[in-house]
Amino acid sequence: MPAFLRSALFAVLLALLPSIGRPATPLQPLIDAALAGTGILRLAPGTYAGPVRIDGRLILDGGGQAVIEGDHRSSVITLKASGSVLRGLIVRGSGDSHDQIHSGIYVEGHDNRIEDNRLDDVLFGIVLQKANRNLVRGNQVRSRGEDTADRGDGLRLWYAMDNRIEDNVFEHMRDLTITNSPRNRIIGNTIRDSRRAMNFLFSTRSLVEANLATGNATGIVVINSNGFILRNNRVMHAMHVSGAGIAIKESTAVLVEGNELIHCAVGLMADSSSDPLSRLVLSNNRLAHNVTAINFYGERGGRILIDNRFEHNLWQVTATNAGQLDAEYWHGNYWDDYQGFDLDQDGIGDQPHELYVFADRIWMETPEASFFRNSPLMEMVDFLERLAPFSNPALVLRDRAPVMHASRWAPAVSFNRPAGQIGAPAD
16 A cells, blocks of 8 residues: 555554544533523534434524434423524434324424434434414424324424424424414425324414425314415325325415325315315316326215316226216316317317216225226226116216316425525526
């Protein structure tokens, strides 16, 4: 080996030797000293021993190079204060208890900023418990555990209101769970390789906008959450047997606008609105390459569908209670399987687009028979039903003004940016 290479290697080894076996610096005394002084703690690059508890207003800045290592028996950082900032930290080593909600960052306080942190090898990621008006932005969160049931939630809100969750990346986790937490804004996040991208329960008047969810078992689930807005999200590859891009249950006054639901088992699944005056409105959404684009179940009625695009789906719409023509309002949607003409060239089909159910009624009314969907026998039965119906087919929908040609789809936000910048306006 040449002499200069030996010298360089020796210098590198000398630089590494002081760090080998060196214990991590305890962080709690530094935090206590900062709270007693200026309330500002900027950490030098290195590893610090947790867990830590913050009971007062503090700015804790790791500069992106400070590692806080937990004891694998509890939450790594517990913040029980308001007006604090946790920024630029690398957080690892939480405990494994789901009951005790062992987290990377656990917050009980208001008006805090949790931003630009990286959480890895933790059970739960960021937990806001009875915490209002916090900003969670620019964080990267990854849970431990191979099976999704063994992981924790990347984000958990419990009785937490008026928070902003923006431009974060959540992956390899269980869910994003928002429970009993109204008026939160979930904007520009990326969620992948998880069970449910987002799970809302009793969380009214929330805004979910410009998020990218891909490779999850299910996309966005909204249950008992009225006054909800789902706008300009992209949900892809939710192909679990029970997966849906968006699932809505027992919620009223819900607006679903400008979303892309692509390559899902079901693009959108919804029951009827519990309030006849508060409708579920679907406007300007793109549903493409799904097994079933839309599945309406339960009682019919209470849904308005305007200016949506249905492209390359195996089944466009299914409904458990077909035949109630006036139960829904369909207008101005694009159907790639429309078979009419536009003789007056006004861009609108001369005849309404009607969707009837033939042999599909077998598996709609008897879900166990869905195992045989697309089998040669079922295809033959369906063909014979359409050729010479031996029973009256059920009318699923009638769009009186189907659009003949769909314009190029232009998302309102850019999904071609690095993760964490998804919510930026489209180029």
